[in-house]
Amino acid sequence: MKSKPSRGRPREYDPDAALAAALGEFRRRGYTATSLDHLSAATGMARPSLYAAFGNKLEIYRKAVRLYAEQSAERRRSALFDEPSLQKGLDGYFAEIIGVYVPKESDPLGCPILSVISGEAAADPEIGAELATAVGRTDSLFRQRMMLAAEAGEIPAETDVAGLAAMLAALQHSLALRARAGARRPELLELARSHVALALKAAGAGLAEPTPG
Amino acid sequence: MKSKPSRGRPREYDPDAALAAALGEFRRRGYTATSLDHLSAATGMARPSLYAAFGNKLEIYRKAVRLYAEQSAERRRSALFDEPSLQKGLDGYFAEIIGVYVPKESDPLGCPILSVISGEAAADPEIGAELATAVGRTDSLFRQRMMLAAEAGEIPAETDVAGLAAMLAALQHSLALRARAGARRPELLELARSHVALALKAAGAGLAEPTPG
DNA sequence: TTCATTTTGTACCGCTTCGCAAAAAATTAA
DNA sequence: TTAATTTTTTGCGAAGCGGTACAAAATGAA
Numbered sequence: 375m376k377s378k379p380s381r382g383r384p385r386e387y388d389p390d391a392a393l394a395a396a397l398g399e400f401r402r403r404g405y406t407a408t409s410l411d412h413l414s415a416a417t418g419m420a421r422p423s424l425y426a427a428f429g430n431k432l433e434i435y436r437k438a439v440r441l442y443a444e445q446s447a448e449r450r451r452s453a454l455f456d457e458p459s460l461q462k463g464l465d466g467y468f469a470e471i472i473g474v475y476v477p478k479e480s481d482p483l484g485c486p487i488l489s490v491i492s493g494e495a496a497a498d499p500e501i502g503a504e505l506a507t508a509v510g511r512t513d514s515l516f517r518q519r520m521m522l523a524a525e526a527g528e529i530p531a532e533t534d535v536a537g538l539a540a541m542l543a544a545l546q547h548s549l550a551l552r553a554r555a556g557a558r559r560p561e562l563l564e565l566a567r568s569h570v571a572l573a574l575k576a577a578g579a580g581l582a583e584p585t586p587g
Numbered sequence: 588m589k590s591k592p593s594r595g596r597p598r599e600y601d602p603d604a605a606l607a608a609a610l611g612e613f614r615r616r617g618y619t620a621t622s623l624d625h626l627s628a629a630t631g632m633a634r635p636s637l638y639a640a641f642g643n644k645l646e647i648y649r650k651a652v653r654l655y656a657e658q659s660a661e662r663r664r665s666a667l668f669d670e671p672s673l674q675k676g677l678d679g680y681f682a683e684i685i686g687v688y689v690p691k692e693s694d695p696l697g698c699p700i701l702s703v704i705s706g707e708a709a710a711d712p713e714i715g716a717e718l719a720t721a722v723g724r725t726d727s728l729f730r731q732r733m734m735l736a737a738e739a740g741e742i743p744a745e746t747d748v749a750g751l752a753a754m755l756a757a758l759q760h761s762l763a764l765r766a767r768a769g770a771r772r773p774e775l776l777e778l779a780r781s782h783v784a785l786a787l788k789a790a791g792a793g794l795a796e797p798t799p800g
Numbered sequence: 801t802t803c804a805t806t807t808t809g810t811a812c813c814g815c816t817t818c819g820c821a822a823a824a825a826a827t828t829a830a
Numbered sequence: 831t832t833a834a835t836t837t838t839t840t841g842c843g844a845a846g847c848g849g850t851a852c853a854a855a856a857t858g859a860a
Contacts, residue, residue: 381805382805382806383806383855387807402709402710403707404706404709404710406619411848419808421848422808422809423808425850426806426808431848483709484705488705489708490706492617492702492705492767493617494616494617495767495768495769496616496694502768502769505764505767506768506769509764509765536781537782540761544760544782548757554709555715565753571750572747572750572786575789594827594835594836596825596838597826597837598836598838599838624816634819635837635840638819638820643818802859806857807857808854808855810852810853812850812851812852815848816848817846818843819843820841820842821843824839826838
């Protein structure tokens with residue numbers, strides 16, 4: 375990670391801005407349908423510059439996604455873990471997610487990963503691995519939160535933690551898909567609220583006595 | 588729908604078999620990444636024949652999907668509605684779904700609709716409409732079944748039917764995605780079982796007294 | 801000034817894409 | 831046999847694809 379190579383012609387683009395613009399193209403068009411020319415136009419970088427800076431198309435996508443994930447991960451984690459109430463934490467988490475899946479300035483675009491590379495995942499092992507990693511990340515996030523909830527007595531200790539976590543992951547998968555199919559924020563927010571409420575009801579949240587400590 | 592045009596050179600292909608082969612290509616490669624040459628090789632039909640028989644790429648996909656939907660719809664409907672027990676009906680339905688999403692002879696491929704055109708849905712309005720239609724079909728299927736269950740007293744009459752149906756649709760969306768990410772049958776079957784169990788628990792199934800009539 | 805270094809812009813590579821025109825082949829009807 | 835009809839085959843054309851070679855431009859260092 376060289377910080378500032380002082381020699382040579384200074385670059386005219388901002389790498390993070392370029393990656394953000396690239397991700398926008400991928401989200402709108404899908405992975406395969408996005409060409410290097412599209413990326414070149416969206417970033418303002420000539421194709422060779424793009425290649426020199428980030429690598430080939432898959433690497434551009436991966437770097438763009440990594441940047442997006444890093445930028446949004448903290449907000450999600452905070453919504454989920456810094457809120458004492460489990461229900462409020464989940465509602466906040468999904469509100470955050472929906473805000474990304476349905477950008478204010480544009481049509482619903484869904485998830486930059488789930489909604490974009492699902493079509494290519496079966497044919498390209500590298501893309502398949504990318505998708506599997508994303509799914510696994512969500513699963514483990516929810517499992518962590520559910521285990522904490524079980525320890526804190528927010529849900530009964532005998533709850534099927536993995537099943538409950540999977541049920542919440544399913545909500546996320548469904549939101550991504552519905553956004554991709556054109557659903558708007560109010561519809562998705564209502565869906566998330568009722569799904570979370572039902573999931574917590576299934577877990578027996580509120581029926582158990584909180585354990586001290 | 589002309590049945591048997593007796594005149595002219597007889598066609599050498601079976602239209603339904605060709606569409607099934609085409610759908611296989613779409614499922615493996617994704618919509619955009621599947622070229623007419625791929626379809627030509629898979630069906631054994633030359634590109635102009637393909638074009639003359641089914642139309643352009645999108646029409647080929649649509650016709651292939653319609654054939655698939657017609658062939659699998661009856662099995663799903665039967666699993667869901669012909670089984671008196673709600674839980675068994677749902678378990679049978681999802682077992683059926685998982686059988687399609689993870690074919691025995693090949694790697695997991697996911698849903699021929701949800702997993703294949705998600706990437707293109709935001710850029711192409713026609714494909715977006717195709718995806719929205721598929722999502723809506725699943726929603727209405729589950730809503731019908733839940734309303735019947737409420738009427739039959741299998742779940743309390745005051746149940747949030749739409750929310751419960753959406754929760755089951757979310758399971759289907761999640762199964763499609765997980766299959767696309769490489770998940771195998773046992774994992775998905777276990778996931779479906781626990782999701783259905785939790786959903787019915789949330790609905791309060793079994794806690795209400797069945798109403799006669 | 802001169803050189804080393806880095807980014808940019810032009811032009812091109814071989815290959816694939818979708819779509820179609822036109823001819824050849826295979827059949828039935830007259 | 832001849833004509834009419836339908837499908838298959840061949841081949842093309844204009845455009846697009848991912849990727850790269852190479853020279854021009856812009857900077858700091860010597």
